[in-house]
Amino acid sequence: MKRTFTLATLCIIAAASLFTSCKSYDVASRFNSKYVIASSGKMNAEVPENFELGYAMLALTNLAQKDTAIVDQNTAYYHDLMTWMGKYKNHKSVELLNATLSRNPKLVKSYLDGLYAFQMNGNRFSLKSSYRIDLNRVDFKRFAILLEKFHKDSRFHEFYVQHNGLYADMIQKANNLYSFNEAKTVNGTVKGYQVILSPLTKGYAGTMEIKGHAYSELIIFPRMSVNGRYYAMKEAIAGNRSAE
Structure with a gap:
């Protein structure tokens, strides 16, 4: 099903607050020279399948159903997702995430940050070679x-x-x-930028800085805006800090 994205535009604003990041321990670097060369001086946007998969699972949790600030429920995309996925709300994976978030709702941030470190390799959900998540507060070995x-x-x-x-x-x-050059004017401490998008992103947007010895990058999780009204990023970033 192909939909045009007419009512929502990305909330990526030329403001320093957007690029104020918290340094992450949920995802750590394992950057090799090949990755550094390929990523330096670039700003890339993507909607990774693994991230969207994890967000879809989050959307089915009791927390996301009750707290409407977590997932954007006011879109045709969300209703498509619920029509397709709603019958899996009792899936074992959703039940584990329910149990995890019921103990500590702030782990939503660790969960979403951790998803970035993975990839879909065919039908396999596997860790990218450039990252490690051994300090993540979510047990991704199980997830x-x-x-x-x-x-x-x-x-x-x-x-x-x-x-x-x-x-x-x-x-x-x-x-x-x-652009990369515009991003550099408000945060020149990192050497690459990754913009991770999802039509479901709402209340837990923000940034994550991942540092290596010779290379560091900023991961940006922008919220969406609906009908031309932009959500503020400052509160989301403050929320990221308080969750550490």
């Missing part, structure tokens, strides 16, 4: 296996492919809205 099963059982890849048009439109808008 990785369950996310892979959730991906298979829900036929999530089919849903993802059906919405490729929407994702492509989001990526194009993000790349047009902000």
Whole structure:
């Protein structure tokens, strides 16, 4: 299903507050020279399948259903997702995430940050070679296996492919809205920027800085704006700090 992204634009604003980041211990670096060369001086936007999979699972949790600030529920995309995925709200993976977040709702940030360190390798949910998550407060050794099963059982890849048009439109808008040189003027301490997008992002947007010996990068999780009204990023970033 192809949808145009007409009512929502990316909240990537040329303001220093957007690029004020918290240094992350949820994801640590394992940057090699190949990655540093490929990523330095660049700003890339993407809607990764693994991140969208994890966000979809979060959307099914009791916390996200009750706290409407976590996931944007006022879009056609969200309703498409619930139509496709709603019957999996009792899946073992969702039950584990429910139990984790019921003990500490602030772990939403650690969970979303940790998702960035993974990738879909075919049907496998695997850790990227450039990152490690051994200090993450979420047990991804358990979640990785369950996310892979959730991906298979829900036929999530089919849903993802059906919405490729929407994702492509989001990526194009993000790349047009902000450049590497503009980002560098408000945060020159990092050498690369990654913009991770999701139509579901709402209340837990913010940034994450990952530092290595010779290279550091800023991961930006922007919120969406609906009907031209922008959500403020300052509160989200403050929330990231308080969750540490």
